[in-house]
Every structure is written in structure tokens, then in C-alpha cells.
Amino acid sequence: MTTEFGNSDVNTRARFEAQRLAYAPLMFQACRALRDFGILENLSSARAKGLTAAEAVAKTGVSRYAAALLLEAGLASGLCDCANPTDAEPRFTITHMGVYWLRDELTRVNAEFNHHVCYGGAAHLREALLEGRPAGLPAIDSTGAKTVYEALRSLPQNVKTAWFEFDHFYSDGVFEACLPRVLSKGDEHVVDIGANTGRFTDLVLSRSRTARMTCVDLPGQLAVLKDNLARHGDRFTLAPTNVLDPSAPLPAGADAYWLSQFLDCFSEEEIVSILSRVRAAMRPDSKVFILETFWDQQQHDAARFCVIGTSLYFACIANGNSRMYHSEVMRQLAAKAGLKVTDEVKHLGISHSLMQLGAA
Amino acid sequence: MTTEFGNSDVNTRARFEAQRLAYAPLMFQACRALRDFGILENLSSARAKGLTAAEAVAKTGVSRYAAALLLEAGLASGLCDCANPTDAEPRFTITHMGVYWLRDELTRVNAEFNHHVCYGGAAHLREALLEGRPAGLPAIDSTGAKTVYEALRSLPQNVKTAWFEFDHFYSDGVFEACLPRVLSKGDEHVVDIGANTGRFTDLVLSRSRTARMTCVDLPGQLAVLKDNLARHGDRFTLAPTNVLDPSAPLPAGADAYWLSQFLDCFSEEEIVSILSRVRAAMRPDSKVFILETFWDQQQHDAARFCVIGTSLYFACIANGNSRMYHSEVMRQLAAKAGLKVTDEVKHLGISHSLMQLGAA
Numbered sequence: 001m002t003t004e005f006g007n008s009d010v011n012t013r014a015r016f017e018a019q020r021l022a023y024a025p026l027m028f029q030a031c032r033a034l035r036d037f038g039i040l041e042n043l044s045s046a047r048a049k050g051l052t053a054a055e056a057v058a059k060t061g062v063s064r065y066a067a068a069l070l071l072e073a074g075l076a077s078g079l080c081d082c083a084n085p086t087d088a089e090p091r092f093t094i095t096h097m098g099v100y101w102l103r104d105e106l107t108r109v110n111a112e113f114n115h116h117v118c119y120g121g122a123a124h125l126r127e128a129l130l131e132g133r134p135a136g137l138p139a140i141d142s143t144g145a146k147t148v149y150e151a152l153r154s155l156p157q158n159v160k161t162a163w164f165e166f167d168h169f170y171s172d173g174v175f176e177a178c179l180p181r182v183l184s185k186g187d188e189h190v191v192d193i194g195a196n197t198g199r200f201t202d203l204v205l206s207r208s209r210t211a212r213m214t215c216v217d218l219p220g221q222l223a224v225l226k227d228n229l230a231r232h233g234d235r236f237t238l239a240p241t242n243v244l245d246p247s248a249p250l251p252a253g254a255d256a257y258w259l260s261q262f263l264d265c266f267s268e269e270e271i272v273s274i275l276s277r278v279r280a281a282m283r284p285d286s287k288v289f290i291l292e293t294f295w296d297q298q299q300h301d302a303a304r305f306c307v308i309g310t311s312l313y314f315a316c317i318a319n320g321n322s323r324m325y326h327s328e329v330m331r332q333l334a335a336k337a338g339l340k341v342t343d344e345v346k347h348l349g350i351s352h353s354l355m356q357l358g359a360a
Numbered sequence: 361m362t363t364e365f366g367n368s369d370v371n372t373r374a375r376f377e378a379q380r381l382a383y384a385p386l387m388f389q390a391c392r393a394l395r396d397f398g399i400l401e402n403l404s405s406a407r408a409k410g411l412t413a414a415e416a417v418a419k420t421g422v423s424r425y426a427a428a429l430l431l432e433a434g435l436a437s438g439l440c441d442c443a444n445p446t447d448a449e450p451r452f453t454i455t456h457m458g459v460y461w462l463r464d465e466l467t468r469v470n471a472e473f474n475h476h477v478c479y480g481g482a483a484h485l486r487e488a489l490l491e492g493r494p495a496g497l498p499a500i501d502s503t504g505a506k507t508v509y510e511a512l513r514s515l516p517q518n519v520k521t522a523w524f525e526f527d528h529f530y531s532d533g534v535f536e537a538c539l540p541r542v543l544s545k546g547d548e549h550v551v552d553i554g555a556n557t558g559r560f561t562d563l564v565l566s567r568s569r570t571a572r573m574t575c576v577d578l579p580g581q582l583a584v585l586k587d588n589l590a591r592h593g594d595r596f597t598l599a600p601t602n603v604l605d606p607s608a609p610l611p612a613g614a615d616a617y618w619l620s621q622f623l624d625c626f627s628e629e630e631i632v633s634i635l636s637r638v639r640a641a642m643r644p645d646s647k648v649f650i651l652e653t654f655w656d657q658q659q660h661d662a663a664r665f666c667v668i669g670t671s672l673y674f675a676c677i678a679n680g681n682s683r684m685y686h687s688e689v690m691r692q693l694a695a696k697a698g699l700k701v702t703d704e705v706k707h708l709g710i711s712h713s714l715m716q717l718g719a720a
Contacts, residue, residue, distance in 0.1 A: 014456035016662040017438055021391055021461065022470035023669035024384035026478055029485040030672050031381055036486065065627075066489035069671050069683060072655060076668040078377055086656045088688040096374035101381065110382035118386055119483055123475075125389040126396065129426035267425075295432060296446045302376040308436040309383035311429050312390050323429060328448040 020077075030073035031101060032115060037062050039070055040102045043080065043094040050081075050093035074098065106350065109162075109169045110306060113313075116140075116162035121317045128316040136316035147319040149265070153220065168199070171261055174291065174349025175203050178260075181345070181356065182289055183208055188255040191216060193243070193278070194262030198225035205232045214251045216241050246273045250281040257282060260291040264314070267321040268333055275337030279359065288339060288357040291348075294327035303351040327353065335360065380437075390433035391461060392475060397422050399430055400439065400462045403454040410441075410453035434458065466710065469522075469529045470666060473673075476500075476522035481677045488676040496676035507679040509625070513580065528559070531621055534651065534709025535563050538620075541705070541716065542649055543568055548615040551576060553603070553638070554622030558585035565592045574611045576601050606633045610641040617642060620651040624674070627681040628693055635697030639719065648699060648717040651708075654687035663711040687713060695720065 020027070034040050042059040043051055051059070053068040060067070071092045074080035079098035082090050100107050121136020128135040137148060140159050145151035148163075155163065182190060187210035192201045195215035204211050213236040215225055222238045229236060241248050244266075250257075257278050263271050278288055295311070298304035311323040331341055334357055343356040380387070394400050402419040403411055411419070413428040420427070431452045434440035439458035442450050460467050481496020488495040497508060500519050505511035508523075515523065542550060547570035552561045555575035564571050572595055575585055579600040589596055601608050604626075610617070617638050623631050638648055655671070658664035671683040691701055694717055703716040 010456050012660065012662070014460050015464070015467075016660070016665065017457045018460035018464060018467040019470060019662045019665045019669075021388060021437060021439075021457075022467050023474055023665065023672075024388040025474055025482045026485070026669050026672040026676075028381060028384040029482045029676075033486045033489060037489075062489065063492065065492070065675075065681065065683070069489070069675055072668045073672060076665045077381060079381075086688075088686075088692075090656070090686075096370050097377045097381075100374050100378035104375070104378060107375075107378040107382050110379060114383055114385055115483075120480070122385045122389045123479055125386070126393045129393060129397075129422065129429070132423065132425070296450070300372065300376070302372070302379045305376065305379045305383065305436045308432045309379075309386050312383075312386040312433060315425075315429055316386075316389075321425065323425070326448075326450075328446075332448075 023076075027073055027077045028111075028114070030070055031077050031079055032111060033066075034070040034074050034079065035102055037066070037070065039067060040074070040079065040094060040098060043074075043092060044099065044102060046093070048093060050091045052089045052091050054089065056092075106169065106306075109165050110309075112162045113166035114309075116159045117166070118313050118317055122312070125312065125316040128320055131320070133320040134315070134317050135320070137318075140317070148317055149218075149319075167196075167261075170293070170350060170352075171199065172349075174352045175200050175260070177348045178289070178291060178354050179203065179207060181343075181354065182256055182258060182287075183211055185255075186210055188212075189214070190256045190258055191239075191251045191254045191281075193250065193257060193259045193274070194265070195225055196221060198228045200258065200260055201225070201236055202229055202232070205229070205235050212236070214239050214254065216243070216250060218242060243274050243277075244270060246277075248277070250277045252281045253283050253286075254281075255283075255286060257286065257288045258291075259289065261293070263290060263330070264292060264324050265319065265322050268329070270322075271330075271333045272336045275334055275339055279338040282359065284359050286358070287342075290330065290334075290355040290357065291352055292327075292330065292355070293324055293351045294330065294353050295324050296326045296328070297346050297353045298351055299347055307351055327355075330355065383436075387433055387437045388471075388474070390430055391437050391439055392471060393426075394430040394434050394439065395462055397426070397430065399427060400434070400454060400458060403434075403440065403452060404459065404462060406453070408453060410451045412449045412451050414449065416452075466529065466666075469525050470669075472522045473526035474669075476519045477526070478673050478677055482672070485672065485676040488680055491680070493680040494675070494677050495680070497678075500677070508677055509578075509679075527556075527621075530653070530710060530712075531559065532709075534712045535560050535620070537708045538649070538651060538714050539563065539567060541703075541714065542616055542618060542647075543571055545615075546570055548572075549574070550616045550618055551599075551611050551614045551641075553610065553617060553619045553634070554625070555585055556581060558588045560618065560620055561585070561596055562589055562592070565589070565595050572596070574599050574614065576603070576610060578602060603634050603637075604630060606637075608637070610637045612641045613643050613646075614641075615643075615646060617646065617648045618651075619649065621653070623650060623690070624652060624684050625679065625682050628689070630682075631690075631693045632696045635694055635699055639698040642719065644719050646718070647702075650690065650694075650715040650717065651712055652687075652690065652715070653684055653711045654690065654713050655684050656686050656688070657706050657713045658711055659707055667711055687715075690715065 038060045056067040080092040120139030124135040141151035189212045191214045193216045201213045216239045219240040295307045307324045314322045339357040340360040345354045398420045416427040440452040480499030484495040501511035549572045551574045553576045561573045574597045576599045655667045667684045674682045699717040700720040705714045
């Protein structure tokens with residue numbers, strides 16, 4: 001296989017990578033099947049000895065045809081190795097990448113989110129970007145919703161499960177690391193903007209006996225949250241609000257305003273509007289916390305890759321106009337709203353940064 | 361970002377590759393849009409200086425939002441580089457892989473085949489493999505066809521175009537290299553089994569004034585072929601045959617039987633049936649030629665990757681039971697049919713091998 005592009009190592013590698021991208025959809029689905037049929041698990045158990053297709057059939061009960069195709073796809077994709085491909089019965093072993101694909105929870109959550117939530121709609125990314133609307137949403141939503149948030153409650157169960165696993169996986173763990181900064185005294189009144197299912201509010205109320213919370217979200221969301229947090233009695237207040245309504249005020253005079261993985265759901269204009277209303281509601285000495293995964297602040301290629309990939313989900317599925325932001329863009333939007341960054345902590349949890357802001 | 365899997369270089373790489381696979385569908389579509397919106401072409405023109413998102417907007421007219429998302433996706437996928445990601449206006453350049461994605465015809469043909477023919481159906485690969493039927497075919501076919509070959513004529517035009525470009529790209533060029541072996545005397549009578557649109561027959565009749573051809577295919581296919589080859593007058597004969605009918609004989613007593621990229625459309629059992637009928641039809645000294653892309657005989661990772669990926673297309677779209685074979689499997693199937701390999705030439709064209717066989 002030679003082409004006008006030459007055969008240097010760099011070109012050989014580039015040509016290979018280009019084909020990986022060209023066959024990405026088929027290979028993605030083959031690698032899911034390799035995992036879901038139990039073949040990868042059996043390869044892992046077989047360790048360095050590996051398995052032939054015939055042995056994989058004996059272990060899993062899939063057809064010889066299926067086992068051979070998937071083992072070869074695993075080889076092509078990097079999940080498997082094969083030392084004797086020209087033998088009549090090639091023997092396949094699992095690679096490091098295969099172990100991640102099989103066992104790493106982040107990888108599984110990302111892959112299932114991509115399959116159940118994004119796969120069908122991703123085919124409409126082009127229209128989504130040209131028209132600034134989530135053109136892929138109808139692939140999972142039959143209610144004609146304008147955003148995935150409107151559609152969320154009526155999504156098919158497997159789609160909903162994948163969505164919430166993804167949503168929660170990225171926040172679990174990181175809240176803990178933020179707590180000492182938000183509760184520097186311990187008895188703060190915190191407004192949780194975009195309180196969602198109440199995980200952060202729950203953590204605050206569980207850790208401090210004197211803190212109070214006000215939860216801002218859409219009424220439907222707050223109904224769920226209220227049930228989830230019933231054991232905290234009257235220590236939290238509900239403030240049903242559509243933050244997209246530029247005339248909807250936010251609760252005034254709190255010690256802290258908490259916006260976690262929330263602003264990435266809005267366009268730049270909407271962020272300025274929301275932060276301006278935070279600015280209007282806060283005291284001169286209130287603190288504002290923005291917890292986000294900024295694509296420019298990732299330590300690892302893997303994390304940067306996921307953060308950038310998630311922007312594509314926002315474009316074609318979620319709302320058509322939001323994204324995982326660049327930290328500098330967020331600073332500029334905050335400045336437009338009359339806020340200035342007073343502190344920044346990077347590399348919290350999987351890939352988060354915590355911006356602390358005050359009145360400019 | 362640290363996990364229980366550790367942070368060695370090997371693990372860092374494996375974790376990154378696992379995320380690339382997990383986000384493959386979104387990234388595939390983003391990279392197509394990056395190309396189709398003209399951003400990649402403009403990056404190529406900008407050479408080492410590269411473009412910011414704002415400059416890409418000025419060059420292409422897409423929104424700032426679209427340009428930024430796609431440039432970042434290009435960075436994540438390896439089509440772009442960025443030397444200053446933490447700056448407010450990151451500047452992106454095209455990589456070697458980006459040049460392949462933009463300009464290499466093989467890459468484009470593969471990617472568009474994957475998008476137009478395979479993307480929707482690939483989501484049904486799991487069912488296809490469990491049930492041994494092309495469960496993804498209904499994603500492109502509304503006629504209830506059992507195989508893609510039945511559906512071909514009624515497929516939407518963009519799907520059909522992608523299918524034929526893919527089909528022809530892989531055979532163009534390689535026929536020429538095979539000709540001296542098939543026409544060793546020059547006046548042979550050759551049976552072209554699976555003659556398709558008549559490209560090989562046309563080449564033989566154009567190059568030799570004394571060769572004669574008999575074309576075997578389904579009646580509908582032969583009607584197209586007859587029009588295509590009208591200028592060759594009576595030098596070719598049509599033999600309408602459904603080769604899947606085990607009682608359908610093949611034309612007897614020819615000098616050579618030619619099966620090019622044909623047996624990969626059939627299951628192992630069907631191949632034995634077809635080759636047995638070749639064996640029954642041939643003279644003791646007839647030659648049989650099988651031209652295939654065997655996955656074990658590829659010189660380059662890129663070619664092996666494409667051949668294996670194409671097996672997945674057969675599984676979920678084409679027919680649910682055929683594939684790109686291992687050369688040793690083909691030798692065994694030929695032996696079952698009473699044929700033995702007398703010569704093999706590897707590395708013809710993009711990724712082909714030519715097996716020459718005779719009566720065993």
C-alpha cells in the first residue's frame with residue numbers, strides 16, 4: 001500500500017490514524033460488542049496465553065463468525081494483540097488499552113454515554129453546527145423538546161441511565177475537594193444554582209450542622225430534589241427559577257453562590273446574563289464559585305479529549321449553543337457581568353477547576 | 361486525572377486511546393464537519409502559521425461556536441496541533457494526519473462509506489452478530505431486502521454513491537496487475553463470476569482481441585453490464601445465475617474462472633458450494649483465480665485495519681454472514697471443494713492477493 005503521500009514513518013502513522021478515524025463508528029460498536037459478549041473478560045482471564053477464536057466461542061457461546069470478527073476488530077483497534085496473525089488459528093491477548101476498555105469506569109461511562117445518548121444524534125452534528133440547534137436530539141427524544149433538559153424525564157430508560165451516570169461520574173469526588181473553600185466558616189448560607197438532584201446541597205448539609213442552602217433550578221427538578229433531601233428538614237429552601245429568563249432574579253444576600261457544571265449548559269450570552277443576576281443578588285463580600293472542566297486546563301491528553309468531546313454532545317444533543325469552555329473565555333464573561341476571579345484551583349477530581357470570584 | 365490503573369507512560373497512553381474509542385462517534389462526525397466546512401482546507405493553506413477560531417470564521421463563514429468546537433475536536437483527534445492552548449486565542453495548525461483526512465482519496469472514500477452506508481446500521485452490530493443477519497441494513501433500506509445486494513438499486517443516491525466509490529476504489533488498479541496471469545496465452549475463454557458492472561470483463565476484452573468472456577451474475581446486474589459493454593459486440597456471453605442456488609451450474613470447460621472480491625460476499629458454506637461448482641464445471645487443466653483482500657496478508661497496519669473494518673460492514677449491513685477472510689481459511693475452503701492453490705501473489709494494488717488454483 002503506497003500512495004503519493006510517501007512511506008516515511010510519520011506518514012505511515014498518519015495514514016493509519018486517518019483510517020482509524022474513517023472506520024471509527026464500526027470499530028466503536030465492535031469494541032462494545034467485544035466487551036458485552038464477554039470475550040474481553042475471557043481474554044483478560046487467559047492472560048498472556050490468550051485465546052483463539054475457537055476458544056472464545058467455547059467460553060462465551062457466541063458464533064465462530066462473531067468471535068473471529070470481534071477479535072480481529074479488537075486487534076485493529078488496539079484492545080488486543082496477536083503474535084501469530086498468519087497462522088490458521090491466530091491467538092489473541094488483551095492489551096493495556098483493552099484492560100481500560102474492559103474495567104475502567106470512566107471509559108465505560110463515556111462509551112455508554114456516547115452510544116446511548118449521542119450516537120444517533122451525532123450524525124446530525126453538521127446541521128446542528130450550521131443551525132445552532134441540537135439537531136441530533138430527536139434521535140433520542142420523541143416529545144419535540146428544545147433541549148435535552150426538557151426531554152430528560154421522558155427519555156427512554158437506557159438513555160436516561162447513561163446520561164445520569166455520565167453526569168454524576170464527573171462530579172462525584174470533586175465536591176468533597178471543594179467543600180473547605182465553600183464552607184470556610186462552616187455556617188454559610190449557600191445558593192446552589194442548578195442544584196439538579198441535590199448532591200452538592202446534600203453534601204453541605206451532611207457535613208455542616210449550621211450551613212443553610214437555597215436551591216435554584218426548574219420546578220420539576222426541585223420536586224425530585226425535595227424528595228431526595230427530605231431528611232434535612234427545613235435547612236434548605238427551594239427557589240424555583242428558569243435562569244434562562246433574564247428578568248428572573250436570584251436569591252439575594254447569601255454568603256456564597258455555587259455554580260457547578262452548570263454554566264457549560266449555556267451560551268456565552270446566557271452566562272453573562274446569569275452571572276449578572278448573581279452579581280445583582282450578592283452582597284459586596286459574597287463569594288461566587290464556578291466549578292467547571294475547562295479544556296485548556298487539563299493535565300492529560302485523555303482528560304482534554306473527553307472535555308472537548310463533551311462539547312460536541314452539547315452542540316448536537318443538549319442545546320446547540322453551549323460547551324466546555326476555555327478558562328479565559330469564562331474569565332472574560334465573568335468580567336462582563338461585574339465579577340473578577342480572586343482564586344483558581346486546577347486539577348480537582350477527574351478534570352475540574354474551581355474558580356472563586358468576587359464583585360469586581 | 362489519576363486512577364487505580366496508575367500513571368506510567370504505557371497506562372497514560374492506553375487511557376488516552378480508550379477515551380478516543382469511547383468518543384469515536386462524535387469525533388468522527390466532528391472531523392467530517394471540519395473537512396466539509398472548509399476549515400481543514402484553510403488550515404492547510406495557512407501552513408505553519410495556522411488559524412485561530414476567529415480567523416477560521418473569517419475564512420469560512422461558519423459561526424465562531426462551530427469553528428472553535430471543530431478546531432478543538434481536530435486537536436483532540438490528531439488532525440490539528442495547537443502550540444498555545446492556554447492563550448485566549450489558541451492557534452491551530454494541520455498535522456500529517458489532517459492532510460490525509462483532507463486529501464487522501466482512500467481515507468475520504470472509507471470515511472464516506474462508513475458514514476453513508478454503515479453509520480446508522482453499525483448501532484445494530486450486536487444484534488447482527490447474535491442473529492447472523494444484517495440487522496443494520498434497514499437503516500439505509502426501506503424495501504425489506506435481505507442483503508445489501510438486493511437493496512442496492514433502490515438505495516438513496518448518496519448511499520449508493522458512497523457504496524460504489526468504495527467498491528470501485530479497492531478494485532481499480534489491481535485488475536491491471538492480474539491481467540498477465542489470467543491471459544497467459546492471450547486467447548483464453550474466461551468466466552467472470554460475479555461480473556458486477558463489467559469492469560474486469562471490459563479490461564480483458566479491451567486488452568486482448570482474441571479473449572472471450574462469459575459473465576456470471578444475477579439477471580439485474582447483467583442487464584447493466586450488457587449496456588456498459590455493448591461496444592464489445594458478441595465477444596462476451598451472459599450467464600444469468602443465482603450462485604446461492606446450490607443446484608445452479610456454472611459455465612463449463614473455460615480456460616479460466618475469475619472470482620474477484622466476490623467470495624468475501626459469502627459465508628464459508630456458500631464458498632465451498634460455489635467453488636465445488638467451479639470444480640465441476642472446469643476442465644482438468646483450467647485455472648481458477650481468486651482475488652481477495654485477506655486480513656492476514658496486509659503489509660501495513662492501515663491496510664489491515666481497513667480490511668478488518670470492512671468485515672464489520674459485511675456483518676451488520678451487507679449480509680450478516682460474510683467477511684474479509686484469512687488466507688488460510690480460503691485455502692481450506694478451496695481444498696474442501698477439490699481445488700488446490702498452485703500460486704499466490706501478495707501485495708497487489710492497495711491490499712490484494714491473487715490466489716491461482718487448479719484441480720486438486
